[in-house]
Amino acid sequence: MTVSQEDFQATGAVTIDALINDLPQFVPSINQTSNNPSNGGQANINLRGLGTQRTLVLMNGRRVVPSNSSGAVDINILPTPLIRNVEVISGGASAAYGSDALAGVANFIIDNRFEGVQFDAQYGVTDRKDGATESYSVTMGGDIADGRGNAVLSLGHSTREFIYNRDREFSRISGPSGTSPLGSTVFDSTNLPNQAFINGYFGSPTVCPTPSNAAAPCISNTGSFGFNNSGSIFSYTQTRNFESPGGIDYDGFANPGVGNYVYNTGALNYLQLPLDRWNAYAAVDYELTPAAEIYGNLLFTQYEAAQELAATPAASTTGFRVPSTNPFITPTLRSFLNARALPNNSFRLDKRFTEVGGRRSTEDYTVYQGTTGVRGDLVGLRDWTYDIYAQLGRMERVTVQTGNISRSSVQTLLDAADGGRSICAGGFNPFGESNLSPACIAYISRTSQNVTEQYQRVVEASLQGSLMDLPAGDLRFAAGVGYREDSFEFRPDASLSRINPTVTRADGGTTGGSEIAGFNPSQPLKGETNTVEYFAEFLVPLVSNLPMVQQLDLTLGYRYGDYNTVGGVSAYRADLDWEINDFLRARGGYAQSVRAPSIGELFAPLNTSFPSIGAPSLTGVSGDPCDVRSSYRNGPNAAQVRALCLAQGISPAAINSFQYSNNQVPGFTGGNPDLFEETSESYTAGLVVRSPFSTPWLSGLSASADYYDITIEDVIGSIGAAAQLQGCFNSAGQNPTYDPNNGFCTLFQRDPLSGSVINARELNANLATLKTSGVDLQLDWNFVMEDIGLPAWGDLSLNVIVGWLENFSRQDVAGAPITERTGTIDSVFGNTFPEWKSLTSVNWRNAGFGLGARWRRIGEMTQFGTANEIPEKDYFDLNASWELTDSVSLRATVNNLTDEDPAVYSPGVQANTDPSTYDTLGRRYSIGLTAKF
Template identity: 25%
Template structure:
């Protein structure tokens, strides 16, 4: 089951199991009972008795997690309705996404969380209320948490705060907070095993969890070990993902083809040629007399779209991911009111991404790097069939492009090994002050995320130049073997040995943290206790990225990437107050005001203060109203501040290639683009880098909500209990840290010729873009607002069992992004762009039927329709031209999940068997024509052909 719960839902579930009375009455009784244990709920540092606080919190308990059929915390959270587009193991990142502009790398193999579509960097991830270290997948210094570094085996519950909380927790908590609460102790040994796969027979998944614990008067402990292995699914095994763009054949395939493509001018005849060697060529008999005729009698033919290479079959729909972890938690009671704890975790992730064999693009028509752009294929190269130099730059330039896809070298494989270490220790207890208990805790934590990536299947561009160049230069290098790129299968193993290295990159993130916290009651007011929480926190972030020496020197056959290293310190003070205003009056059973403020002092930019005001108004046992206003901020991270100039391969459509109107034609001519220019390669290297002058992002958030528990639905023939909640949210973010979207920047440059967009974009004499520079800056703003609706209904027990229904819906009313010049960006409600979409409606409806030892769960996950631009695919039938020409509609989608479980205490101390199917009806995701890979959006939908079954057994001893 994948439906999310609010805190109220969690309380209802707990009450159901205990056969407790109605929730609000229970809370009122708890408030009156002095012996009730106070708890800390995510969104406030004040220990309190109320389960339902001033901010909306969803709680995903262990029972919910087990019924999801999923094995990753990230996958579980990505299915709640408030979740936006985030990285997961369905993204085949490395080799296709290059180096993104924020210096964080591509996070290959990671799974992250996005709330309210504001981005993973604007969500704070805590474990037991303490920050977790950011990921480093060996391609940069990441600024987000990889949830695959936290094993499910240690999780008791997950609390998701969908409100700004910077005044409570500091930076990053703009869109919300995910707080993962770990298991503290267990008096039994527990074992769980799960196996599953797709009904097409691939994507096998298995995991094992073992945990045990114990306790006595002074000591309690918990130990957990887990192993999870997810196997790959090849793109070639699904019709949808077996083509570069669905329904277009190889029209959008690569121009770097296995046989080689050569665009040049014959210096003897002046003929402009675009040739491809015929299959099986060993001794081409090039005849210059043929000129530029395509009616050829030699060993070549003229390039057509039918020659394009289908790179899609080498991609992965699901990337392999193996995780192993060991966790321990110890608690010692040092005195009646003081305890000491120690927590430690080691987690290792091994993952793989794969891309098609790496192409060579030689010549300035498709610029890649210095060596490839300045190659001469010498006339005395023993494999040059033309008898003259093919010169890419300088005097005698005649080569525009030589594109070759060397299948002989195999697919590119990117293998990541990521180690996460975490240790935390501290003391907690309480003391009496003025007759009131004051709770305190002191904490220290150190964590590191260390990654290495080995890249197999890439090439050394300098050695390519030597092996293709004058024979004397090759012979001067004892290792050099002249290279033959003319014809498929022409590259021998000796040639590969010279030009194909193993590229090894590494990165590391470290976090050191110290904190002291106090919470308790200051005094008793007429309406209740005046409570507070306050404390100090100090953090030090250190990160580094070390690309392979070939990459640093520019010899890597791709975009140059330089090392990154940096650190920053922050010291923070915070204070939070809970002020009771009314109690047991005609206006309110309880009315509370919360105030919070936090001051953060960063070594990189100075001080920042944030505040929050919240109101909780319990009108009656049936009705609770709440609201909040909060300020937020996100400090620029190490990658954004210190990231050295690096590049990423963006898939960009050049408006000057087949311009759509006379105005664009004229502007392109002004930019120096020839009238007959055709873009040879949609992948353009974009150079970006960090900016040490970045200021923090700032935000203002609003939240208003109500929880209604009608008395008329309590202990009735049709209803045991019903709870309805609605919540309105709004986030206003200013100074967003990002580089302007590359496609948008290029479009605006061509449309306006404005230097604000054209600076940093340069073209060569062929019209091709040979330099595209943009750096990070604080640009524009993001505004979003919407509603959450939550209905929880428990029906009376009957002969067939007891049925509960949980329905949660998120409606996104507005999402607007403006750049620094006030220009609207394409990301908005109902639009699919850049491999992500913002559905107007997302809804999860779950029904659970319990009967004696049996339980059946059924969940429906709904996503409303989206619209995308078809781009260059507009002329194909697959572009449905709906709602207007050139646009494709991604229809609304509903996925169904089911699980049947049986529990008995007659075997071992307890045994549970569960059989489940996710995507019961094999629903296909809508076709996405603009998505980078595999023909669908993996951040929004289940993957094609994804009916997945699993069997899980767990028992206690």
């Protein structure tokens, strides 16, 4: 499948991933609307939903320097003005292109033979007058040395403004969190306040145990308790006694007597990430002799992107311990502490530090890639040619993070006898909004800077030509040898990599752990992989000029790679191309492909993470299964679930009222040096039809249908925290005996004090199987209106691309059940698998005028693990062009003409939806000008 520069301009976007992600062959992953999680503003593409690391990105058939430790490529760095078209090859292509091409290849063809001078400018804005985009470029090129060579230079600058979630109605209330600026506590399950005291403080009708006729659940001593600004205490259960300071962040989810209290963080997050990008690209070639043409190109990109999150939360394992002697303890809180069996012990503090400001991460990228080589004819050897080139790419990413909190500094203020007043003006009152002084903000806040460097070096030599004449045509052969080296180094700020020793306090509480709360602490990473590869291909003409066989060709390919990490690996393919007649062609083949583990998958150290598990639901499988509000605790196996929760360490005193209010749990990610390669098998079969009719109505009609089937074994990945909980508690038959020693259950632990999930280990391993299959359909139809009896008003063309997903399934570990994901969506980026997805374009052109319409359709889906139906979404776009003169043209677009909102569901990926799949910005406009001389 091929898309062109004109298709990209019809989107009105400034980054080409906007077009790529509209195509049915791609599953949108983290992109320009992906704030949390974010990949630093990068645009990585995900073919077939098999992962960005399994989609090989090429520029003019050659690799592009990766942008992260997984080996994925950021297509933001490509020279957009010179992209002539994008060729998408589906199915395993490792035999032709090497490791990483398990899902296929996206080859961006750059126009190295551009002639003339062209200036292009474009401006866009949404219907709500925000999120403005601008792009400017100048491109020049032409022949040099009397036509013996050619040179081209392109310079471009593009910007994109940020939009907050609060600027859209569907997303302004999102991102529920149990950690608020008011502060809260969950008392240790071994030192709970007396339940009778809790009943007396909050009173009827929420006393425990709950009467059989009670309308509201009781307030248990195991729940979360927050601190009002007045000094009183409120219960998260039914938002009882909550005194709101006002504002959408406090009041977004606050419905007293209806739902449990959570803080609204979503309003403070980006819905669209900002971007400021500079691109430069230069290419030159020069023919020395017919046997030798030298060539080279240089790509340079510098851009800045950012993400912004709500202010730093510190909770559970990143929270604090408050001594019972803290001078800011209010009389009401003192009465709660005195109701404990050990009133002088410390207690847990969860807190969000809004006074320090939101967490902002600014990413500054500098990327260059240079290629130089020589190619030409092997004189005297039939039509043989050769190509030898060397390529060096480098990516540097400087990340500056603000809004971080020093946990040791906060703990010092809490432990101080005077509440920290002698350390910074006013000290730190954690109970209610803290109103920290500038001195205290400076004392606890931290700005960090991380640096990432990545290099890729490639040297390759190849030759190709015809070996002999066969009855059906020339037997052609190509072969080559190449060396590739990738190196990666991540240098975190010293504060982010520092771990404070864990200290057991006199009262039994502990302090220590990661020094920084805010952005996740990180450890240094440095690694290198290299490989020497040998490859060969044969094009064998089998039969020609027979009835029903105009031409039948067989292509065979083989590649052997010797990696310094996994040793020798092989990939091979066999493809048939059967030209039946002038209008009918069949094609298909088989390929075995490989992917060696990346540097990050191999060598990443243990790093702190906070994976999402969603909120507990009576109908779904999200949240902590031990939460009394979950479907697990209220389903047919509730007794077995309860017993497993007790076996994992939840206190008997807490088990009947246990709740977990956060949507995230603390965990770890990390690499595995013992990984081995992934392997895949892919089958493809297709049919291409060109109209056999000469009538004007049908002569411009063509269609294709292609079936694909891809199975990947020994998939490298990790079992996410949500999947760990679902597997442990037998959501799909993974643990039918509810054994606490089941493999899924051993991947996480529970805090012995609170019972909350901690230490979810999302470590890389060779897991089991990933499988997908489906059909791609494409229809093209064009005609001249006058030729079919209509007025002479120009040409009409229709393009329809449809993707039908037959199957997408995965098996997390060997022996585990196969999980079917076809037609589902969930709360993780890249996990959206509609059965049907299509992109339709209609274009009319007459002389210098053109009008076009696009129809983007995303089929209906079911929210994974629930019965919730997500309806289909249809987005309509318009575009127009006008050639003012032979040299100057205007264009304009209206995207999302009907101002359609995205599909909203909970828990969504972020902003109550999947912002990479659905259109979150609403109606928007762009206008552009191109002048070419």
